Amino acid sequence: MKFAYRFSNLLGAVYRRGNLSFSKDGNSVISPVGNRISVFDLKNNKSETLPVSTAKNITCVGLSPDGNLAILVDEDGAALLISLITRAVLHHFHFHKPVASIRFSPDGRKFVVTKENVALMYHAPGRNREFNAFVLDKSYYGPYDETTCIDWTDDSKCFVVGSKDMSTWVFGAERWSNLIYYSLGGHKDIMVGCFFEKDSLDLYTVSQDGTLCVWESDTELDGLVLRKTRLPVERGEEEERGEGEEEEPRGEVIRGKGERPKEKEGTKNVRYKQRSKHTHTHILVTGFASGIFHLHELPEFNLIHSLSISDQRIATVSMNSSGDWIGFGCSGLGQLLVWEWQSESYVFKQQGHFNNMAALAYSPDGQYIATGGDDGKVKVWNMTSGLCFVTFTEHTSSVTNVTFTSRGFVIVSASLDGTVRAFDLHRYRNFRTFTSPRPAQFSSLAVDPSGDLVSAGAQDSFEVFIWSMQTGRLLEVLGGHEGPVSCLCFSPVQSILASASWDKTVRLWDMMDSWQTKETLRLTSDGLAVSYRPDGQELAVATLDGEISFWSPQSANQTGSVSGRHDLKMGRKETEKITSKQSAKGKSFTSLCYSADGESILAGGQSKFVCIYNIREQILMKKFEISCNLSLDAMEEFLDRRKMTEFGSLALVDEGVGDGDGVELSLPGVRKGDMSSRHFKPEIRVSALRFSPTGRSWAATSTEGLLTYSVWNGSLCQCGRRVHACWRSAVWNVVVTVLTQEVLEAVPHHQSECSWAFLFLVCGETVRFPATSALEQCGMWSPVLQQFYLSWSQSLLKQCGMHGQKLKTCGMWSCSFVSVLCSCDWNMYTIRYAVALSKQKGVKRTAGDALCDKDESEDSEVMSEASLEETDMLM
Numbered sequence: 101m102k103f104a105y106r107f108s109n110l111l112g113a114v115y116r117r118g119n120l121s122f123s124k125d126g127n128s129v130i131s132p133v134g135n136r137i138s139v140f141d142l143k144n145n146k147s148e149t150l151p152v153s154t155a156k157n158i159t160c161v162g163l164s165p166d167g168n169l170a171i172l173v174d175e176d177g178a179a180l181l182i183s184l185i186t187r188a189v190l191h192h193f194h195f196h197k198p199v200a201s202i203r204f205s206p207d208g209r210k211f212v213v214t215k216e217n218v219a220l221m222y223h224a225p226g227r228n229r230e231f232n233a234f235v236l237d238k239s240y241y242g243p244y245d246e247t248t249c250i251d252w253t254d255d256s257k258c259f260v261v262g263s264k265d266m267s268t269w270v271f272g273a274e275r276w277s278n279l280i281y282y283s284l285g286g287h288k289d290i291m292v293g294c295f296f297e298k299d300s301l302d303l304y305t306v307s308q309d310g311t312l313c314v315w316e317s318d319t320e321l322d323g324l325v326l327r328k329t330r331l332p333v334e335r336g337e338e339e340e341r342g343e344g345e346e347e348e349p350r351g352e353v354i355r356g357k358g359e360r361p362k363e364k365e366g367t368k369n370v371r372y373k374q375r376s377k378h379t380h381t382h383i384l385v386t387g388f389a390s391g392i393f394h395l396h397e398l399p400e401f402n403l404i405h406s407l408s409i410s411d412q413r414i415a416t417v418s419m420n421s422s423g424d425w426i427g428f429g430c431s432g433l434g435q436l437l438v439w440e441w442q443s444e445s446y447v448f449k450q451q452g453h454f455n456n457m458a459a460l461a462y463s464p465d466g467q468y469i470a471t472g473g474d475d476g477k478v479k480v481w482n483m484t485s486g487l488c489f490v491t492f493t494e495h496t497s498s499v500t501n502v503t504f505t506s507r508g509f510v511i512v513s514a515s516l517d518g519t520v521r522a523f524d525l526h527r528y529r530n531f532r533t534f535t536s537p538r539p540a541q542f543s544s545l546a547v548d549p550s551g552d553l554v555s556a557g558a559q560d561s562f563e564v565f566i567w568s569m570q571t572g573r574l575l576e577v578l579g580g581h582e583g584p585v586s587c588l589c590f591s592p593v594q595s596i597l598a599s600a601s602w603d604k605t606v607r608l609w610d611m612m613d614s615w616q617t618k619e620t621l622r623l624t625s626d627g628l629a630v631s632y633r634p635d636g637q638e639l640a641v642a643t644l645d646g647e648i649s650f651w652s653p654q655s656a657n658q659t660g661s662v663s664g665r666h667d668l669k670m671g672r673k674e675t676e677k678i679t680s681k682q683s684a685k686g687k688s689f690t691s692l693c694y695s696a697d698g699e700s701i702l703a704g705g706q707s708k709f710v711c712i713y714n715i716r717e718q719i720l721m722k723k724f725e726i727s728c729n730l731s732l733d734a735m736e737e738f739l740d741r742r743k744m745t746e747f748g749s750l751a752l753v754d755e756g757v758g759d760g761d762g763v764e765l766s767l768p769g770v771r772k773g774d775m776s777s778r779h780f781k782p783e784i785r786v787s788a789l790r791f792s793p794t795g796r797s798w799a800a801t802s803t804e805g806l807l808t809y810s811v812w813n814g815s816l817c818q819c820g821r822r823v824h825a826c827w828r829s830a831v832w833n834v835v836v837t838v839l840t841q842e843v844l845e846a847v848p849h850h851q852s853e854c855s856w857a858f859l860f861l862v863c864g865e866t867v868r869f870p871a872t873s874a875l876e877q878c879g880m881w882s883p884v885l886q887q888f889y890l891s892w893s894q895s896l897l898k899q900c901g902m903h904g905q906k907l908k909t910c911g912m913w914s915c916s917f918v919s920v921l922c923s924c925d926w927n928m929y930t931i932r933y934a935v936a937l938s939k940q941k942g943v944k945r946t947a948g949d950a951l952c953d954k955d956e957s958e959d960s961e962v963m964s965e966a967s968l969e970e971t972d973m974l975m
Contacts (some may be wrong), residue, residue, distance in 0.1 A: 110149035112806035124167035126420030132158035147486035162202035191233040205256040214247035242356030262291030281356035387414030457801035472499030501545035514545035546588035557585025593636035600627030696795030704786030
């Protein structure tokens, strides 16, 4: 079995933090999810997570006007330039400081990045291949505090920057004589938004206290005058740069000052005046910390609509190009919402689990995935679209396990609230609730293959409860374990229930024989997970000592074991005082799953790696890295000395009052601030693993969300996508004659079986064998191409038993093709040898043999003595 699985999609999380961006056509929204970005197609109701990731969580995304490029910036200022067409990383760059915002100019030629109190304008990467895609053009200084927002004029001549010092600065993108910089005040709180009027220099600024200011300019965009001489570069810039900060290439420096720039003779500078000021009035769309947003009409400021989307703070607001759809992101709930304000309806509404995911299960047909989280919700995701289509909220505590019944129409979930619930996927309702005679917290769950029996294990009473799905009555309480029941699993072929417990045993219960214990398997350590092979002939158990043992259920004998403690490779936490190597000794696998063919097993636990083992050889086949996000804890293997002080690690130090994210001091009479709240970095771990029933994919629930991995077919997949895209955009005849030959020449001859099968699978019998015309031109080609096509044809001839009829239909056995094969001397003698060998074995002759005999008789009359001597040399 070849483990050609690769990352496919990220489900269970739709938004974390950062800004939302709409595509050029406005039909898709790009949302940052951790250190990845997801693209949600609002028209086709699908989602896709790009196969690129940053080192840490993404804080801002800049999208080019044409929608082909995007710049992703993480918490540390590391940036990635990616192509949204090829889904590939084009360039790496580091701004050395956290970036507040990034915005492309409307013409796509430049983009502005704000970090600390400076705005940097770069030349946008062009269509040509460049060594350095980011070339600094100008540096703009003006604000005294960190910058917060950017906006451009429609003609890309000027841009405006908002700051935390309650000021707004207007800068010229070019060297304008009458507009170098302009500072605007009037606000009493942090700036959250600044916007230019369409085709004008008029401004709207919004502060955090809900104040809107309208600024009117006395100059139109056409009135900007270009400066003929270049501005002198300011000195003393090195003084502002810290000692440890790396030096970056600096372009022209424009420094804004408190006073206005001096006017030259004959040139009048641009001036602004405050036309009006509106308190608690909002421009276009404004989101609040209470989860309410308002939509106002400008410039009359008439309230159009007001709606509450949640009780959490709205983190970002964005509008598409047409202005019909408004996107909202709520980082506290992980919610993404698109609202159409004209019809007052939801276009898109998705929300992931509020806390970590704890369990998942595939439907029998592999089309759906059910997940349960610590927030008490059960969500069902469509694998085709990647979206959640139903959420069950009946549980009042964490969901510990979920599973589908054999028919796939019922989902059963267990929770720490003491209930096991069954949900109907036809009517989307909770139709059964199973409870125990005394309160118990259920930590494990299993449903028998028939769907009639539901079992759940308790972690406090050490018992296993059995209910009837039809009546909902409690049938039996199985006692005997001396520790919490960690996992349950039914045999796929028999009515045998396997239960793993912390008492270092696995018990096999016979459901047909008075609920008696059939066998008891003694383990070397506490049992954490148990799983049956699909044929029911083997049992895998994961224990606390990091081992996976394999047992025969019939004989109760151990058949093998795998030591996986060294494969976990746990990273070192920031607060730990021991090395990662010592920390890994206490880690173990907490989830096991067999593959569909039963030849391998997936294992995951308190680590960022998922291991897949070959059961027969008992060796590690491959390790999948779930995440490389350094914003999570226990990701780095070694200690970072830069985070250590003489008082200890910086992770143990309280940073004090923050901007709504840290611990705030509560004052008398002030409700804001909670001294009991603490913030920590989530730890990377894998809570559940499941293989798809088809064996084509597998999924894992982790700290990052629900990650799916699917089979990748290498060159077959790449060639198929390229040919399919070309066929949709070109004429059929042109594609057959040109593109097919191009694809064949790009595929190595030893992989021709894959491409040959793809041509027949996709094209059917309408494709004529492309090598026939190519071989007819072998005389005009180099010996390398001759050898390539002949080797290619030889490998395809081996497929005659499978595709013989199609080979005949598509012209493979045409007279011209056979004559071409016989035209080369060495190939002609090979065919003659094959024909002679078939005569000796009494094999039935074919039409191809007759053609070869005909060519042989004609060639024998004109064969010279030199050819015979050459034949002896070849033989």
